[in-house]
Amino acid sequence: MKSQSVAAARSRARRVEKGIETETRARQFTTKPSLQGLLQLPLLEELEAHGGRAKPSDLYERLADRLDVPTELRSQKRTCADGQTYSVFPQAVRWARQNAVMAGLIHKGDRGIWELADPGFAKLKKVRRGVAVLIYSLDDGIALWAHAEDAARAIEPGSLDLIFTSPPYPTVAREYGRFSVPEWLAWMKTLVGLWKNMISPETGTICVNLMDAFVSGTPNLSPYIERFTLSCVDDHGLYLNARSVWHSPTKMGNIQWASKERVRPRNTLEHLLFFSHGPNPNWDTRRLPPEPYAASTIAGWERAQRRPSSKRPCGYNINELAFAPTGTGPLPGNLIVAAGAPGNDRYSRRCKEAGISPHPARFPDAIPKRVILLTTEPGQIVYDPMAGSNTTGKAALDLGRRFIASEPSLTYLTASSFRFDDRPDFQRHPLPDGLSLLAAA
Ligand SMILES: C[S@@+](CC[C@H](N)C(=O)[O-])C[C@H]1O[C@@H](n2cnc3c(N)ncnc32)[C@H](O)[C@@H]1O
Structure with missing residues (x-):
């Protein structure tokens, strides 16, 4: 009896020792200022990008990509005193998750699934999936805080005359945006399926602004734009009405291939693809200046x-x-020449006054203005499902159209109100109970 309890005590002591050692190693690894400070926010962002909940194994590689963790560190293993090995990077991620649980940002509970808690959404200023919240409105415009998929459920089918948007681009290195090319194509296929039902069968147009993406580590382009075009036509039965090209003479070149290696010219072009239900889009080029x-x-x-x-x-x-x-x-031709978004307009000035960084990927209003004029008549409805700073909404209003905007980042959406809040019909809407936590700073 006695020998059994001695054995149990020894075994417990060994387990405690092993636990302490593992924790100490994880601490050593994660308390390096470079990684500790870097891990928590991307972890929350990746969870949010997975719809708020994910299996840990789906997150490790994504986080390693985001943080540019060298390959040897990703696969590095350490051996404990008892001979057991563990993977260093996943261990660091699990440690970051543990800290986030303690801070109330991630739900405690099922260890097989990690789930973002309301304070986690609030920290990111991102809206929870399944929710669409009215943030501001004007007589001829409304702005919703929502993911594109959820906003689609709030908008009447067949009610829109134009959907115009500039999605986050797929970047294999995931420096901006969070998608690999196949993930992006699958996501956009779902969205186009929803958008198709939201535009009017007679007058509706879907126009998407896309930028080329490089195949990681090479100077070559991904043919994702071609694949997306084919998906719209083949999977959704839409007509490809037109392609336009936006030439931005001031666009920066790719650092590796245009500046350092000098193997390819600066890419100054972005693409605009136009789709509609029928073969005869309801457009009029005489509306263009x-x-x-x-x-x-x-x-x-x-x-x-x-x-x-x-x-x-x-x-x-x-x-x-x-x-x-x-x-x-x-x-009129199909080439649009316009410099990037201005840095000294009312929107940028108001952002600076409020201490908010202006949206980093705005397009100049020349782009939505041209698309809106070509494809819609005054009084018709223009929707931008990935509105960012709501350049599209402002252009629509300036041209006597109505707008609907939706955007999942409350920071971007709140700042976009700087474009409209001097108008007498501007109204800011209080968040409904229960969502105020999400909006907390
Ligand atoms: C290229 S920016 C759009 C910028 C905008 N055209 C402007 O001029 O300000 C893409 C936007 O898509 C938003 N976004 C990311 N995921 C989204 C989702 N699931 N649904 C809707 N928008 C999303 C990002 O927050 C970002 O603001």
């Missing part, structure tokens, strides 16, 4: 006035005056 004729074109007409008509290489006898100025400018 007139563009000036090129000086060489005008000189050509002046020459043509002085000589008789001549045969073209194609064989037709066309007098160049047939294309003479009509007063409305040349037919």
Whole structure:
């Protein structure tokens, strides 16, 4: 009897010793300022990106990617005094999770599933999945705090004339955005399926602004834009109405391939893809502002006035005056030239005054303005499901259209109200009970 209790006590002592040692190692690893400070927020963000709950094994690799953890450290193992081995990085993540549980940011409980608690959502200023909350409104506009998937459930089917958005781009290195290309394509396939039912079958257009993504570690482009286009046409039966290109002369080049290695030119182009239900989109290019004729074109007409008509290489006898100025400018092309979003507009100034960083990936209002003018009439409804700073909503209002905006980041959405809060019809809406915690700073 006595020998049994001695054995049990020894075994308990060994377990305690092992636990202390493991914890000490984890502490040594995680209390390095570089990793300890870095792990908690990405852990919360990754959980949020998984809809608020995830298996730990689904998070380790994502976090390692986010934090650029070197390969040898990801697979590094350590051996305890009793000969048992453990993986160092997952152990550090589990330690960060434990700290987050103590801080009330992650729910205590089922160790097989980690779940973000309300204070965790509040820390991120991200909305919980399944919820769409009205944050501000105007006579002709509303802004919802919601993920695109949840906002879709709050908007009447067939009620929209234009969905225009610029999603987070898939980056294999996941420096910005959180998707690999296959994940992004699957996500967008779901969203386009929802959006298709939200646009009017007669007048509706879906337009998506996308930027090229590089194949990680190479100067090559991912063909994700082509795959997305094919999915819209083949999986959803939409018509590809048009492609436009936005040339931003001030765009920075890719650091590795354009600046350092100099193997490829600066990528100054972004893409706009237009889709609709039917083969005849309800558009009118006459709504676009007139563009000036090129000086060489005008000189050509002046020459043509002085000589008789001549045969073209194609064989037709066309007098160049047939294309003479009509007063409305040349037919609009599909190239949009516009510098990036301004840093000194009302929105940016108000952000600075409020101590908030302006949204890092805004497009200039020239982009939504052109899309809205081409595809909608005054009074129609424009929706941006990934509204960011709500450049689209402001452009819609300026052009006499109505807007719906949704965005899952409360920080971005609150700052976007700086575009409208000087208007007499602007209304900020209090958060419903139970959600105020989510909005806590
Ligand atoms: C490229 S930015 C849009 C910027 C916007 N066009 C502007 O001018 O401010 C993409 C936005 O998508 C948002 N986003 C990320 N995940 C989302 C989701 N599941 N549903 C809706 N929006 C999401 C991000 O928070 C980000 O603000």
